[in-house]
Amino acid sequence: MRLDILTILPKLLEGPFNDSILQRAQEKELCEIHVHDIRSFSTDKHRKVDDYSFGGSAGMVMTIQPILDCVKSLQKERNYDEVIYMTPDGEQLKQNKANHLSLKKNLIIICGHYKGIDHRLRENIITMELSIGDYVLSGGELAAAVLTDSIIRLLPGVLNDETSALTDSFQDNLLAPPVYTRPADYNGWKVPEVLRSGDFKKIQEWQENQALERTKQLRPDLLEGED
Ligand code: 6GU
Numbered sequence: 001m002r003l004d005i006l007t008i009l010p011k012l013l014e015g016p017f018n019d020s021i022l023q024r025a026q027e028k029e030l031c032e033i034h035v036h037d038i039r040s041f042s043t044d045k046h047r048k049v050d051d052y053s054f055g056g057s058a059g060m061v062m063t064i065q066p067i068l069d070c071v072k073s074l075q076k077e078r079n080y081d082e083v084i085y086m087t088p089d090g091e092q093l094k095q096n097k098a099n100h101l102s103l104k105k106n107l108i109i110i111c112g113h114y115k116g117i118d119h120r121l122r123e124n125i126i127t128m129e130l131s132i133g134d135y136v137l138s139g140g141e142l143a144a145a146v147l148t149d150s151i152i153r154l155l156p157g158v159l160n161d162e163t164s165a166l167t168d169s170f171q172d173n174l175l176a177p178p179v180y181t182r183p184a185d186y187n188g189w190k191v192p193e194v195l196r197s198g199d200f201k202k203i204q205e206w207q208e209n210q211a212l213e214r215t216k217q218l219r220p221d222l223l224e225g226e227d
Helices: 010-017 020-027 064-077 095-101 119-124 141-152 200-218 220-224
Strands: 002-007 032-037 050-052 060-062 082-092 106-111 128-131
Touching: 002 010, 002 064, 002 141, 010 020, 010 032, 010 141, 020 032, 020 141, 064 106, 064 119, 082 141, 095 141, 106 141, 128 141, 200 220
Parallel strands: 002 032, 002 106, 082 106, 082 128
Antiparallel strands: 050 060
16 A cells, blocks of 8 residues: 655654554555655745635635645556545544555545645545544644554554454444453452453453443444444
């Protein structure tokens, strides 16, 4: 899988992509992540990437030219499955969307700033608009990092058996059961006996039951819809 991320703040994305699981996935050549500085595509002599909003509402708007030129230069090289725009008014990212995107080959992700990008880009080149929740971030970069992490960890070979994504919360619309490690008794705080019984069937039943009960209690909405 190849991800091309367009941003005016490339430095913001260096941290998340150059550590831990995302770094290892790239080193193992399971994915390529390319960060592009939108500003370097600006034909303006001051490398401007934004301008005043028509109609006079407060705040600057990201202009068409540098973003469109960057997207077009990428699309000349290869076919992209989606051109994703990160925006608080997009569809909220859920596990099923991450699963779906992890099967794609090439994705472009555009990070918005200021009051957003010129709406004509959204009408003409964007194929998917995603938000990561009902709150506003200063820009799309952190949201793009969240999206990227949620996709890359699902690629075959990125996680080992012990960290397998199959046992994550949300994969089956259930929260994960509680987990414990040694010591079995920490000054009187005890691990549930069943987990130490060695009875695999009983342990599995307990975990399934805990997952269901915790979901009912903490996230009953997950049990209602398909999302
Ligand atoms: Cl994708 N962008 C911004 N700026 N804020 C957000 C978001 C995205 N998702 C939630 N809040």
